[in-house]
Amino acid sequence: MSAIPLTYYLILSAFLLCSGLLMVLIKKNAIFVLLGIELMLNAANLNLVAFSKFNPNLDGQIFAIFSVVVAAAEAAIALAILLNIYKSFNSSDLDDLNTMEY
Amino acid sequence: MLYMILALVLPLVGGLLAFASGNKKAPIVALAGMVPGFIVSVMLLNAAFNQRIIARWEWLPGYELGWQIDHISAILICLVYFISLLVHLFSATYLKGDLGIGRFYAKLGFFTTSMLGLLAADHLLLLFVFWELVGFSSFLLIGFWFKDQKKAKAAREAFMINRVADAGLLIGVILMVIQFDQPFISELGGVEHSFLLSLAGFGLLIGALGKSAQFPFFGWLPKAMAGPTPVSALIHAATMVAAGVYLLIRVQPVLTPVVLTTTAVIGALTAFMAAVAAITQFDIKKVLAFSTISQLGYMVMGIGVGAAEASFFHLWTHAFFKAGLFLGAGAVIHYLHQVNHEDHSFDAQDMRLMGGLKKHLPITFIAFLLCGLSLSGLPLFSGFLSKEGILTGTWLWAAERSTEYGWWVYAVSDLGFITALLTPVYVGRQVWMVFFGQARTKMTPVDQSEPLFNFKIPLILLSLGAIWVFHAVNPLDAHGWYFGKRLFGELETIQSSIPTYTLIFSIALAIAGLAISIISFGPKNKRTQEANLLNAPKSVVGKVSFNSWYMEQFYDGLSSGYLKIAGFIQVIDKRVIDRLVDGVGVVTVVSSKVLAIIDREIIDGLVNLVAWISSAVGGILTGLQSGKVQNQLVWLLIFLITIVIWFQF
Numbered sequence: 001m002s003a004i005p006l007t008y009y010l011i012l013s014a015f016l017l018c019s020g021l022l023m024v025l026i027k028k029n030a031i032f033v034l035l036g037i038e039l040m041l042n043a044a045n046l047n048l049v050a051f052s053k054f055n056p057n058l059d060g061q062i063f064a065i066f067s068v069v070v071a072a073a074e075a076a077i078a079l080a081i082l083l084n085i086y087k088s089f090n091s092s093d094l095d096d097l098n099t100m101e102y
Numbered sequence: 103m104l105y106m107i108l109a110l111v112l113p114l115v116g117g118l119l120a121f122a123s124g125n126k127k128a129p130i131v132a133l134a135g136m137v138p139g140f141i142v143s144v145m146l147l148n149a150a151f152n153q154r155i156i157a158r159w160e161w162l163p164g165y166e167l168g169w170q171i172d173h174i175s176a177i178l179i180c181l182v183y184f185i186s187l188l189v190h191l192f193s194a195t196y197l198k199g200d201l202g203i204g205r206f207y208a209k210l211g212f213f214t215t216s217m218l219g220l221l222a223a224d225h226l227l228l229l230f231v232f233w234e235l236v237g238f239s240s241f242l243l244i245g246f247w248f249k250d251q252k253k254a255k256a257a258r259e260a261f262m263i264n265r266v267a268d269a270g271l272l273i274g275v276i277l278m279v280i281q282f283d284q285p286f287i288s289e290l291g292g293v294e295h296s297f298l299l300s301l302a303g304f305g306l307l308i309g310a311l312g313k314s315a316q317f318p319f320f321g322w323l324p325k326a327m328a329g330p331t332p333v334s335a336l337i338h339a340a341t342m343v344a345a346g347v348y349l350l351i352r353v354q355p356v357l358t359p360v361v362l363t364t365t366a367v368i369g370a371l372t373a374f375m376a377a378v379a380a381i382t383q384f385d386i387k388k389v390l391a392f393s394t395i396s397q398l399g400y401m402v403m404g405i406g407v408g409a410a411e412a413s414f415f416h417l418w419t420h421a422f423f424k425a426g427l428f429l430g431a432g433a434v435i436h437y438l439h440q441v442n443h444e445d446h447s448f449d450a451q452d453m454r455l456m457g458g459l460k461k462h463l464p465i466t467f468i469a470f471l472l473c474g475l476s477l478s479g480l481p482l483f484s485g486f487l488s489k490e491g492i493l494t495g496t497w498l499w500a501a502e503r504s505t506e507y508g509w510w511v512y513a514v515s516d517l518g519f520i521t522a523l524l525t526p527v528y529v530g531r532q533v534w535m536v537f538f539g540q541a542r543t544k545m546t547p548v549d550q551s552e553p554l555f556n557f558k559i560p561l562i563l564l565s566l567g568a569i570w571v572f573h574a575v576n577p578l579d580a581h582g583w584y585f586g587k588r589l590f591g592e593l594e595t596i597q598s599s600i601p602t603y604t605l606i607f608s609i610a611l612a613i614a615g616l617a618i619s620i621i622s623f624g625p626k627n628k629r630t631q632e633a634n635l636l637n638a639p640k641s642v643v644g645k646v647s648f649n650s651w652y653m654e655q656f657y658d659g660l661s662s663g664y665l666k667i668a669g670f671i672q673v674i675d676k677r678v679i680d681r682l683v684d685g686v687g688v689v690t691v692v693s694s695k696v697l698a699i700i701d702r703e704i705i706d707g708l709v710n711l712v713a714w715i716s717s718a719v720g721g722i723l724t725g726l727q728s729g730k731v732q733n734q735l736v737w738l739l740i741f742l743i744t745i746v747i748w749f750q751f
Contacts, residue, residue, distance in 0.1 A: 024732070024735065025735055025736055094732065095730065098730060
């Protein structure tokens with residue numbers, strides 16, 4: 001069978017990572033930042049899976065499953081924190097949340 | 103100690119009180135200071151003969167000033183008091199009616215105190231201070247009639263010449279203090295002869311020459327005759343001019359041979375020059391002034407040849423007979439003033455207008471004659487004793503040194519003998535012109551021409567001082583002075599025939615001189631009969647003598663030379679130095695302008711550039727710390743990538 005070569009996976013994963021990173025860096029809303037983080041996480045997962053496909057060892061795939069679980073938990077906690085922040089600041093805009101500005 | 107302080111300040115206190123108490127009472131008040139002062143000084147003499155009086159006190163920490171009265175200074179203090187007392191007495195009549203008589207007594211007291219301080223000072227700097235004070239008070243007294251331009255000028259001249267010589271004294275004093283490492287005159291000694299010591303000796307010698315009116319400084323003493331005559335008697339005959347001789351006697355033990363030889367030569371030269379100058383003078387006081395210079399020359403010569411005790415003896419006897427001569431001249435001038443007071447152009451000091459005065463002033467005549475004979479060096483008078491001592495000492499010195507120095511040292515003693523011949527000539531001339539012959543101007547008897555107390559007593563006392571018995575028993579023995587042994591100790595006996603020759607020579611010379619004066623100036627001589635204001639000397643020698651060796655022209659030449667040099671230097675100053683200074687100024691201004699531009703454009707620009715760079719960098723770097731999370735993240739990413747790339751390659 002003609003398999004999709006690894007390079008394609010890696011390019012996709014890099015694209016995803018960059019998209020996530022861009023979202024983290026340029027989005028004003030904290031929700032989108034979280035979304036960007038999820039994207040980057042998934043890019044990493046995709047990498048794991050892709051590498052493990054060309055490796056008979058299944059460690060990578062298992063690690064990816066773990067990672068998905070952790071990401072779900074992380075998303076839940078992050079959203080909870082965000083909800084609380086929204087309650088106290090009455091905004092989810094990152095610029096408004098800034099208390100470190102000089 | 104108490105005596106000393108009293109003796110030193112009483113004249114000054116008396117003088118100041120006299121000044122304060124007004125013109126009428128001034129003489130009496132001043133005398134009230136002088137009489138106890140004289141008594142104290144006699145007690146001081148007695149005390150000093152038993153034991154030297156030394157007083158020292160700490161002036162600054164570790165720096166002492168000191169006074170010392172030993173035999174020499176005690177006897178001179180007595181002498182100054184004695185003469186000063188008589189002068190105070192004499193001035194009371196001489197200056198009667200003068201509006202400044204209170205001022206006169208204050209100055210006289212000031213002078214007496216300065217002179218006594220000079221004699222009592224043991225510290226070289228203290229000596230210098232009193233030396234200057236004496237010079238200054240002498241200036242005040244010479245210029246007593248300061249409204250007369252000529253007299254004020256004479257006072258200035260005398261002061262200036264003294265100051266020139268005093269500079270030498272100051273140098274000498276400083277060098278002496280450096281040489282001996284201590285400033286007390288009584289402790290000088292114990293240092294090897296060296297060039298510096300000779301230099302110090304020359305400095306002191308110059309100071310002494312100035313004060314004692316020796317060549318080349320003697321021009322000031324005839325000028326100083328502008329002061330009142332009693333002042334001349336006190337200052338310019340008996341005391342102040344003796345200060346130089348006194349200083350030389352004091353420092354003589356530490357002077358080097360070369361200085362002593364110079365001293366002897368200058369003394370002999372001065373004695374001769376002044377005696378020549380005295381012969382043709384017409385001013386009664388100028389004759390006496392030149393005779394004083396001549397006699398001081400003897401003293402200086404005596405010190406130079408090592409006969410200090412004879413010099414001191416001569417200083418002592420000279421004080422009596424010369425003060426007597428001056429006071430006699432004062433009496434004459436006073437009389438002529440009284441007689442001719444309505445004629446304002448009348449010169450009461452011109453001997454050409456005198457003559458035949460012995461009828462009118464008998465006591466003055468006798469006193470003047472006795473003192474004059476003493477000055478001439480006739481046996482049986484005091485002047486003979488002391489002058490013979492000096493001449494003997496000089497001859498002995500010349501005989502001793504001739505092998506070492508050559509024949510010329512005999513010139514020194516020969517000049518002494520020639521002066522001994524010239525002295526009776528001018529003394530005789532003066533006596534003939536003033537007291538003998540026909541009166542050449544109006545002479546009328548005046549009441550009280552010689553007041554008993556004020557004129558006669560000083561004159562009689564001083565003329566007694568001209569007679570030998572008051573100084574020594576033997577009228578022919580130069581070393582028989584009563585005080586001689588106490589002052590200088592036992593002298594070694596001289597194994598030589600020179601003293602006998604000197605004795606014979608000086609008697610012969612004195613008599614020959616008197617004979618010459620009778621022949622050429624006596625009352626029978628035509629020249630004296632026809633003496634009038636027009637017959638100034640015409641021959642070359644006469645002109646040299648009358649103008650006192652052109653000393654004044656020499657001073658004038660010196661000062662005009664100085665003026666020329668000063669003018670030249672001023673031109674240089676204006677043309678060169680000033681322009682240089684201006685040029686430097688211009689260059690400075692221009693260069694400062696250039697520097698200002700450089701400063702503004704380059705230095706300031708650099709500074710601004712640095713400031714701009716830092717603010718730019720700061721601006722960039724503040725972006726790092728914006729506090730915005732996403733910005734921070736961007737930076738984080740950039741650095742992460744950088745690190746990764748760094749490790750990659």
